[in-house]
Each structure stands twice: as C-alpha cells, then as structure tokens.
Amino acid sequence: MDSFLMGAALFLLVNLGVGLTRLYRGPEPADRVQALLLFTTTTVAMLLLLAHAEGSPALIHVALVFVMLAAIASIAFVQLPHRIPEE
C-alpha cells in the first residue's frame, strides 16, 4: 500500500515537471501564476500522500500551511501593474 501511495506521489511529481513547461513558456504573466497555483495544489497532494506513505503526520500540517498561504501569491500578484515590460 505504501509503495502504491509513493507511486501516486511519483506520478504527481512527473505531472508537475511536465506542467513546468507552461510556467516557463508563459506567455502571459497570468499563465505563470496559474501554473504556480496548480503546483501548489499538486505539492499539497504529494505532501498528503507522503504523510501517509511514510507515516509522518506532521507533513499534513505542512500541507495545511501551504494551503493557507496559497492565496498570498495571487493577492500579491494581482497588485502588479498590468503592463509588465519585460515579458
């Protein structure tokens, strides 16, 4: 069972890696931040899986902290000016 959960976490990691190309390619800043949000959720899911696979309940708190602070990135992001010169 643990190795199944580990496998699921591995799948999510690969998933994240594939998604990174969007983050890198953009083109809009909004796309990059969206990708960041997707990665936050993925990371949370991976942490939950690892918490059960490795029997380390503290990792659930880590996931909780990420979830609670996920909004900070988007709130800070939407305060950027709408024209970002370099992108």
Place this chain on the structure above:
Amino acid sequence: MTAVVPLAATAGLLFAIGLYGMIGRTGLIHRLLGANIMASAIFLFLVVLSTRGIEASADPVPQAMVLTGIVISVCITAFALGLIRYLRVMTGEDELRRSTRDADGQSADD
C-alpha cells in the same frame, strides 16, 4: 535511506547553478535569487547529512542549523530587496555599475 547519494549530488550542482546566477548575471534580483539557491543547496546537503535510515532518529544538529540558516537567509533577502529598491529609485538601474571611477558621494558626516 536511499535519498542520500542523488540528493547530495544535487546539492553540489545546485550550488554551482546558484553561483552562476550570482556571478554570471547582472540583474540584482537574479543575483539575489542565485544566492538564495546557493543557500538552499547547502541546506539540502546538511539535511541529507542528518538522515539516518528508518530505524534510527535523525541527527538534529544539521536540522537546527538549517532552521537558523533559513531565517537568516530570509532576513538578508528582505534587506537586500530594500537596498535594490532604493538603488533603483536613486539611480534608475537594476544592476551595479562596473565602473572604476572614484566614488564621488559624500559621507553622512558632512
């Protein structure tokens, strides 16, 4: 634990990548991010050192060192971002000039 060798090697390469960001780029934000990556690389190595297999408990000293290091690096980052921002407002530049002329400013006790 199996994570030891790949992650230790990763730490070494990460440090070099961060160093590239720090000395190979001119934009100050990029250089600062490079420094942060260098710090993360060292932290990663220290945590790899702290692992001790499944049955034995980890060595707490490197973990405490990393916790201290994380807080210090966030402090330095905040201070550096402040300096970078003031530098930009005052000179309109995001990088340090590589000029060799004498600093012509006045010190504060004039």
Place this chain on the structure above:
Amino acid sequence: MSISTVLTIALVVAGCAFFLAGTVGLLRFPDTHSRLHALTKADNLGLGFICAGLAVHGGSVTGALELAFVWALAMMAATVSAFLIARWADWTSDQ
C-alpha cells in the same frame, strides 16, 4: 485485499487522473481564460479525491476531518485566486 484498500486505490487513481487532466489542460488549452477554467476545477477535484482516498486509508475520524479541512481551505483559496487572476487578465486584454 480489503474493501478499504480497493476504495483507496480507486480514489487516489481518480485523483491522479484529474491532476493529469489539469496539466494537459494547462498545456493544451489555447488561451489564459480557458486554462484558468480547466485548472481550478481539475486540480481541486483531484485533491478532493486524493484526500478522500487517504481518509479511507487512514481510517480515523480526526484524520479524515483534517483532510477535509485541507480540502475545504484549498477550495476557498482556489476560488478566490481564480477570480482575482481572471479579473487581472481581463484588464490586460481590455487595454
């Protein structure tokens, strides 16, 4: 193989499938808005299924509550974030 194991596997696999769908959407959809659409639904459903699967796996009520809490918070954060980003992106495309 007990029924809870089967259920866990099914739920976690479903969750992973949703994450995969989210990533495919992120990569393949043509513009920012449709990507946003795809994302917020897919990844939060995925997280929900994984939480459910792990709750079954853990088998304790407090553990399940904790997972439900994580999921609920994630939903809230995702809703607000999607709204904010969509509005921001709208502004950009209007200009």
Place this chain on the structure above:
Amino acid sequence: MTDPPPLVMAGHTALLLGPLICGLLVYLLPWPRFRDAAPIVLSAGLLVVLWYLSGEMLGTGPVTLALGGHFAPLGIELHVDALALAMLWLTGLVGLAVNVHITASVNLTERFGPEGFRILWLVLWSALNALFVAADLFNIYVLLELSAITAIALVAVSRGPEAVAAATRYLFFALAGSLFFLLGVALVYAKTGLLALRGLESLQWHGPASVFALGLMTLGLAMKAALFPVHAWLPRAHAIAPSAASALLSALVAKAGVYLVIRLWSGPFDGHWPEFLGQSMAVLGAAGIAYGSIQAIRQSRLKLVIAYSTVAQLGYLLLVLPLASVLAWHGVIYHALSHGLAKAALFLAAGNVIFMVGNDRLESLSRGDHRLAGNAMVMALAGVSLAGLPPSGGFIGKWWLINAALESGQWWWALVVGGGGLLTAAYVFRVLRYAMAEPHPDDGRPDLPVKRLPRRMFWPPMLLALGAIALGFAGQWLVPILALGRPGNIAG
C-alpha cells in the same frame, strides 16, 4: 576541565551581551542624553572588565568557556587566548573612541540616523567580541552574517546613490562570502560530525576533503575581509560610510575576517595544508600590499587613501602563515593592534576634516588654517605608526616580522615588509604634504570658513594615534601576555 571562577564567566558574558543589551535599551528608550551617555559608560565598564580578565588570564593561561555549560561536541564553546584578548582590547579602545566621537559627529538632523547608528554599532560590537572568542564553526557563520548585516547598514547610513550602491555591492560580496564559508562548514561537518574547533584540532582527518573545506572557508572569509583578489567592495564602502563607521569597519570588521583565516589555518587545520598553500596565501597578501598601496598613492580623496591602505595593511597579517614562528606570531598581533588604532584614528580624523572643511579632497587640507593643524598632527602620528617608523607599534610589528622572515631564511618576506613600509610612507607623506603645504596664493577657490572642531571629536582620534605610538614602547612589557595560548604550529 576546571570551571573558571564565576567572575571571569560574568566578565565574558558582559563582553558578549553587554553592548547588545545596551543597544536594545537605546532602541527602547531613545532619549538623546541616554543615547549618548549609555554607550560611553558601557565602553568604559568593558575596558575595566578587560583589564580584570587580562590579569586573570596571566595567572591561568588561555580559557575555554562553554555556553549553557555544554562543552563540545554538545554545545558552543568560546576560547580566549592572547590573540583574542588583543583583538578584544582593540575593539574596546576603538569602541570607546567612536562612542565619544559620535556624540558630536553623526548627523543630528536625520530622523533615525543617530539612534539607528548606535544600535547597529552596539550590536556589531557584540558580534565582534563574540567573533574574536568564537570556537565553533557554525557560531562563526551566524556571527559573520550578523556583523555583515550591521556593517552594511552602517554604510547605508550615508545618503545618496553612491552610498546605496556601495552598500549593495558590499552586501553581495558579504552574501557570497558567508555562503562559501557555510559550504565549507557543511563539508567539515559531513566529514567529522564536529563543529567545535577544539574537537577538530584533536581529530586526525587529513585529506582532500579537509583542504577543499578549508579553501572554501578561506575564500568566504577573504570576501568578507576584502583580501586582495576579492577586495572590490571595500574602498568604496569604507570611503562613503560615515567616518565613525569607516573607523569601525576598517579597524575591526575587515580585520575580523583575516583574524578568522589565521585562526583556522593555524588552529584546527594546522598540518592539513601543504607548505606551498601557505606561501601562496602570503603571496596574495603581498600582492594586496602592493596593489592597495599603489592605489592609495593614486587617490585624490583622503578617505579613499585610507580605505585602500586597509586593503594593503591586511595583507601583512597573512605573512604569519608561511613564517609560523613565535616572533612572527607576536609581530602579527602587534601589527593588528597598531594598525587598528592608527586606522581608526585616521578615519576619525578624516571625518573631522569633512566636518571642518565640508569635503575630504586632499587639496582641501592645505588651507593653512590653524584649526586644521591639530587634526594634521593626529594624521601624522597615526601615519608614523602605519608606515612602521620608530618609535611606534607599527614599527615593532614590522620589525618582528622582518626578523622572523630572516630567521626562517625566507628573506623575500622581509623584502615585502620593508617595501610595503616604503610604499606606506609614500602615501602617508603625500597626505601630510598636502596638510602641511601653504595654500597657493592665487588659488581661485573661495575659502569657506573652517568650522571649529569640538573637543569631543578631536581627542578620540588623538588618543588612538598616541596609543598606536605608545605601543612601540610597551613591546617588552606585553610579551608575557602575547605568549599566552599560541597555536600548535608555532613552536615555543
């Protein structure tokens, strides 16, 4: 291990935490009078404490202390020997002078300047005291970061884009330096599982890993200390900082980096490095002496001359690595002490020039105004010690270094010391020539009135310069103290 008497422990606690707590009080209670008086009272008290501790150490020899009662490998140890004691004295003396000087010199119209300056400096003082007695690698890393961030903030007390640019440049060097140092520490920990210097000294772990770690740590410390190839930040930062801060940075902060290099090379890493590495470190030091001195001769502003002089003078300290004899050890301690006093005096005097004349261009020194004369005297006295002319502390230090070089048959280092002295004399006398020159009769500049110098700004550098000279007479008397706790590779 016998515990030291409680009073010794209390004295060291006062040295480590006294300035810091004083800084916190100043921050909490920012009344101008308290703000001015508290650091002066504190520094006087700490000098008394140092006097007591020196007396005790003469009886007991070097002391090892454990914070929280946890000796290595559990906790953090402190180690106080003659070199550390000399640096503590230097910090105390320069600190007292600076504390008096800033009551008149740091710009009072700034909103946060006077207060912020004091807090930063007091915490920096704590960090320096702790660095000089530190005997734990990770502790040294944290202290390096603390001293760097306060030092950079002190540079940023000056206003204007040049000051912010200098502070930013300093920050990036310091950041890279501390990361390299921390990387070295991590490698040491990976190899030995130890952080305490005492534990490392007694462990046999020679090998490529230890040389690699030593190299990384030395590179990091060199960046902090602005040793020759990685010195680019120092002149600008030290020239633009408020002069009181420049005095601290040049006399103490930069020196702390070299101090740690010597500590590591001669303490826990003694015998790990092949002979040629020691020689090449000294070659870098010699290159620094040549480069710094030549740059100092070429500058047109007083503070830049003094700042480049720091790059040069720090190079001498590295000569102890290849020489490694009792005489060289004493010479290096002596040089560090007298350079610290003289350099602090010079920077404070430069601050006085800026205060009186409004800028620090060398031509401004030749005003022929009697108010500048006293200050020129300070610069002359400090310059004599810096150039190593008898009778001064600088002379004794260089004399011992030359003798040590000749004794060990490495005559080329004697040439370096002598040549460096000549170059130093060249830039010192160049400055003095401006100071002594009659103003050119048809010099078109409108002479602004020279401001009168308050006594609180005149006497601190004067006494520091006199101290640097007086060291020249105290050589024989100080030798028994200098002999306490030499590292293992310095044969007795």
Place this chain on the structure above:
Amino acid sequence: MIPLSPVFDVLLGLGLLWLAWRVVASRGRFTAVVLFMVFGLVMAIAWARLGAPDLALAEAAISAGITGALLLNACKAAYADPGHPQPGGPATPPPSSARRWLVYAICGGLGTALAATMAWLALGRPDVAPELRDAVSGHAVDNPVTVILLDLRGYDTLLEMAVLLMAFLGLRILMGHRDLAGLHPLPEGVPSMADSLVAMATPILLITALYLFWTGTEAPGGAFQAGALLGALGVMYRLTGRIEPLDHTPAALRLGLILGLGVFAGFACLSLIWSDWPLSYPAMATAGVALTIELAMMISIAVTLTLLFSGSAGIRLARAPVQGP
C-alpha cells in the same frame, strides 16, 4: 521491480536542478521569481522526503508566505517606481565572451567537484555522537531540534534573533533617507473577495500558529514556524490593506521587535545567578523557561517579518478595511 523511492529522489533532484537553472537563466524578473517560488515548493517536498518535517514547515511558511510575497513586491516596485536615472552613460556593458566562459568554467568545475565530494561525504557520514544522543533524549523538551535550538546551541538562536532585528533596522536606516520619504508599497484596489478570504483565514491561521507553537516542544513545530506563519498573516493583512504603514515605530512595536532578543539575552545574564554558565537552564523549570523564551521569540519573529515585508517604519491596523470594487 525497481523500488519507487530512489526513482522519486532522482526525479526530485533533477526537478530541483532544472528549476534552479531556469531561475538563474530566465530573462524576465517576474518569471524568475515565480520559478523560485515553485523551487520553494519542491524544496519542501525534499525536506519531507528526507524526514525533516520541522524544516518542511518552516520552508512552507517562509517561502510561500514571506519570501514569495517579498519577491513579488520587489517586482511590483521595480515596475512601479519611476526611478531617477543618473547621467553617466549606459549601465554595465554585456560581459565579454571570455568572461562568460570563465564563469561557465568556474561554475562547472566547482559543481562537479562539489557534487562528487558531497555524494562521497554523504555516504560516509559519521555517526551521531553518543553524548549528543543522550543529551537530547534525556532533555525536558522532547523535540530534538528544539533542544538544539534552545539549549545546546541557544547562543546561535540568540544571534539569529539579532540578525532579524538588524535586518529591520537596516531597512529602517534606508527609510531614514529623507529625500525618499513615503516610498511604501501601497496596495491598490483590493477586491472585497480577497478581503473576506483573509477575514476567514485569520482565525484558522492563528489557531494553527498557536498549535504549532504549543506542540513545538514535543513534535515538529515551534517558535520559528509559528512566528513565520503569523508573519505570513501580517503579510496578508498588509496586502489587503488591513494594516497601514506608518512613518515611525510606535513604542509597542519597538517592544515587540526586541522582545525575543531581549528576553533571550536577559535570560542569558540571569542564568549566571543559578549556574556558572550563561544560557544554562534551571534544572527545575527547563520546559517552562524554554516555553517563555519561545513565546517571546514567536512574537518578535511575527512582528519583524511583517515589518520587513511592509517596508515601512511602523504599521497599524487600518480603521476601516479597504473595500475595492
């Protein structure tokens, strides 16, 4: 069948390397910052894999809550601040190709050497000293990391609190530059939705922080994680305009800023009364004293991080939260 965890670790390492490379090589500032935030996420997974939940917690709170917001704010400042260009020619010319190759050579050589050395050293890492194991396991505080931070290496922690305070005072010195008064990042038009999210998140964050603080003595967590989480709450408040910047530091804030350092330093001096050494805990009340120090540190960390983000001399609660469109 190949065991899964080595595959996971290798992929994790490759992911970290790729991310780091993209961060330093990306052209745009904003892209680099977002990539760096993802780097923080993946780093937290690495901590989780390496059995360091204390660090994963700290990394989560600091990278998602503080550093990310700080960096995005820096981007904003870079785009928004007009800047007064100085005369004096163009900025740095692009580096020559010789210099570029030199940089590549240095980084490549150092990277290879370090990777080999580190892998070799990590395989042969020494055992934990038995006296350390005894000291940690026999301690009144159960969480080993907390034991190290507060007792065995308490001096480092004290100095780290000083670094925090000095970072703020350094910024404060910069703010003292009169000619630039009023250079604060002001939130503009915060939508009410974000505000209500923050309103809902407040009690949850507070409870989680207090929980982490409380369990810190026996389980992963402690003053740093709790303080960073509260600091992140402060960042949220600042971002949504619930906290306003001030141009001076009120006395209460000053007290909050120095509380952790002051209590720790005061304790170090006081401990000379009951022991020969500074910073040693009284035998009877170790846990209680440790908890008091941690509480003071948590408050200071939270206040300092909020102020560091705010980039202003002081803060106060806004009378009426900003209600945007």
